[in-house]
Amino acid sequence: MEASDLQRISRLLPIFLAVAETEQVTVAASVLRMPQPTVSRALHSLGGLIGAPVVERRGRGIVLTAAGRELLPYAQSAVDQIVAGVAAAGRTDVVGHGEIAIAFQNMLGETVVPALIRRFRERFPAVSFGLTQGSRQRCLSALDHGDAAVALVATPPRRDDLVTLPLYEEPLVLVVPRHHRLADRSRVGLDAFATEELIALKPGYGLRLGIEELFAETDRRPRIAFEAEDAHTARGLVSAGLGVTIVPSFPPDPQTEQIRIDHPKAVRTIGALARPGGGTPSVRAFVGFLQTSGAAVAVSSLGPYARPLVSLPA
The missing domain is CATH 3.40.190.10 (Periplasmic binding protein-like II)
Incomplete structure (x- = not known):
């Protein structure tokens, strides 16, 4: 293999690792901040350079081929070695301890x-x-x-x-009890729940800051009924019918419904x-x-x- 081919392979390894980690070209492209076609071409080029495809489609995602699985630990080691070398450059301390x-x-x-x-x-x-x-x-x-x-x-x-x-980044959703008046909605604006009793995290928590930013540009102010210290407690209070809350999206549960908030700042x-x-x-x-x-x-x-x-x- 020519030295130029090895250089091309080394440049493609971070893209390959991101795809292997996420198992979706679209997600990997977003993580890498690259156009999706660029990521797809990189995978194709890598397969051509090593002589075998490294990924194949399965359903909506992709999986590593046998060649991709063989390459993965070596690719991870190569990138890790570069990271370690950069960290240790010019220092006498030992990387990997402490x-x-x-x-x-x-x-x-x-x-x-x-x-x-x-x-x-x-x-x-x-x-x-x-x-x-x-x-x-x-x-x-x-x-x-x-x-x-x-x-x-x-x-x-x-x-x-x-x-x-x-x-x-992750979307912030409105969480309501299963039989709430808004439970059958897929999206809501701020006005739809402005009069609801809101369960918020205490000041100093990131989610409290997110709620304050959501309402900052409106003439509405949230009616905070309870202040919790974590999202799990806030969701538990919603399950008990004590109000609604705004938290990041989470796996569905039988007691609540999640509704997307129609606002550009409903994301963190x-x-x-x-x-x-x-x-x-x-x-x-x-x-x-x-x-x-x-x-x-x-x-x-x-x-x-x-x-x-x-x-x-x-």
């Missing part, structure tokens, strides 16, 4: 954070993680005070002193924040991993309930 302190909002602790840690530790099994979880404000404070090297939060702020790594971005170039080599390797693979791993862990990020709001 503890990485991360802070994350509670709603990320069930699927996203475990998926990210698992995938990173497949390459660096000796790395440990110190975990801080809580409200969005608590996570940002932990980052500012040096108690966390990376913070994973909703609606990550744009700050000159931090690197912002958008991972995905999930992202990571870190100090540019700071921390140990292992921290820098983790930030590099988030840059190259974090979006695909996060979206894959959420299944069909998250909408991949196409562009970060200005």
Whole structure:
């Protein structure tokens, strides 16, 4: 194989990994911020270079071929080695050891954070993680005070002193009891539920900020009946018939109905924040991993309930 072919293969590996992770070309294209035809051509080119197709269609998605499955661990190792090399460049410390302190909002602790840690530790099994979880404000404070090297939060702020790594965005939905007057609606505007008793998270939580932004441009103010500390509690109160709530989309349950909110701000971005170039080599390797693979791993862990990020709001 010519050196030029190897160079072409190396450039195509991140695209292949994103497709392998998400099992959908459309989702991978959104995660990579590339046109879908570009991703499809990249897969075709990769198959031509190695002499066998790497993916094949199955239903609405795609799966790896036998050749793709053989290539996958080598592709992951190659990209991980590049990330580790960049993180370690110019430093004498050892990459892959020590503890990485991360802070994350509670709603990320069930699927996203475990998926990210698992995938990173497949390459660096000796790395440990110190975990801080809580409200969005608590996570940002932990980052500012040096108690966390990376913070994973909703609606990550744009700050000159931090690197912002958008991972995905997800729609916010109105959740009502199963027999509510709006339960048979597929979409609603803000006016449709402005008079309802609303169950919101307490100030300082990202979802509370999202609700405030939704109503900020209207003459309506939400009637907050209860303040919870997590989305699970808010949904439980809705199940009991004590009001309605606004949370990210979630797997259906028999007690509630989810209704899309017809408003451009009824969506939130999930992202990571870190100090540019700071921390140990292992921290820098983790930030590099988030840059190259974090979006695909996060979206894959959420299944069909998250909408991949196409562009970060200005």
